[in-house]
Amino acid sequence: MLNVNDALRLPETLAAHFIPQFNIENMRVTQGFDDAPVEQKLIDIPIGKFSKTSFFRVHPDGEYTFQCWLLDLKETNETFLITQEINQLIPGLARLVRLYLATDREGNLRLVPLTLPGTNGQSNRWHVSLQHCLQLAMQKWIRIQANQPAGSYNTWEAPKLQDQPKWPTESMSELVKIGARDKIIAAADHPVIRRLLGEDII
Template sequence: MSDKPAEKLKLVDAAASSDPYDLEQLRVDPSTMEGTHVKKLLTTVPVRKPNKQEFVRVHPGVQYRETQAFIELKDDRETFAVDLRAVPELREECFFATLYTTITRGGVLFLWPVKVPSADGKILEWHSSAAMAAQHAMKAWVRVRANVALGAYEISESTSPNLPEPGFPEETPFRDLYRIAFNNTKIIRSLDHPVVRRLRGGE
């Protein structure tokens, strides 16, 4: 008979299986989720200053910073590393800075170039206040803002007790971060580099 309970159950199951909104069909068994995890790859590391609206932290490890020579194209907002052993002629074009591994509250990693005193020993408040901000950011979340009237950077520390510790990618050494940030096109090792030609009016 068609009224048998078993046959009714089959009809109900068939109706349920044909329902495109059947939650039983759409529900995922946790055991099938193994192996679906993904790892976010670090493919871009900007070289820049913190902007005035973001709180940042700086990696405290000495192995996550480096002092080098750089050339900045202000119009393009790009920074190039310079190998002065290969091109000592560019020394006057360069500034010297310490690259600090820095991270924002949103987890954006970047290298922050903080200028060091020039060879003549002259210390500018812009440089010293930026260095002070980087040191302070090793222990607390800080915001760095330029104050033109003061001629220096102002440092504000977050007073929120609930901010988490920064999520630096400890498995990625500084050398790899540097390689991502500069790659081969942003390291000047020859006077034929497009940046050098541009600075000398060749382009």
């Protein structure tokens, strides 16, 4: 009587073809496998604030700030970094900001923009409130939430969080370049600028 196991067993010639011969020790995972020479590369750093549920810190070193012009397009939810020369072509449409390097509890980086006072020196209540929040975040883990009736941000601290954030080694200029990526406008013939100037784009 034919044994079921024998019926299911591959002939030796077929087994040799389908089952490769190798040293099983090559499959053993050693205890130090986490020490493989792998380095994480930064490929994206969003520009904007963290969500209202995220605790974050801000880099305390003034070298990790970057003053620039940002052009926000609400209709496409895009933010562009533009040069001073481009800003002069579209007066009143961009805002002067100072970018702060920040990180959340999971190590996700962001470039948080703080809008600076205009040429008249007047400060917006929201911007003043955000500045105070960013200064506090240089020392403590906090999260913020907009208080619309008050026109400012509510702040919550996390006193039990005492660990220090891990910051990247790249310079602020390098980080801004990563964050802006393809959202940098340095030429007047850029499609966005031509559209804002009322020029036909073919």
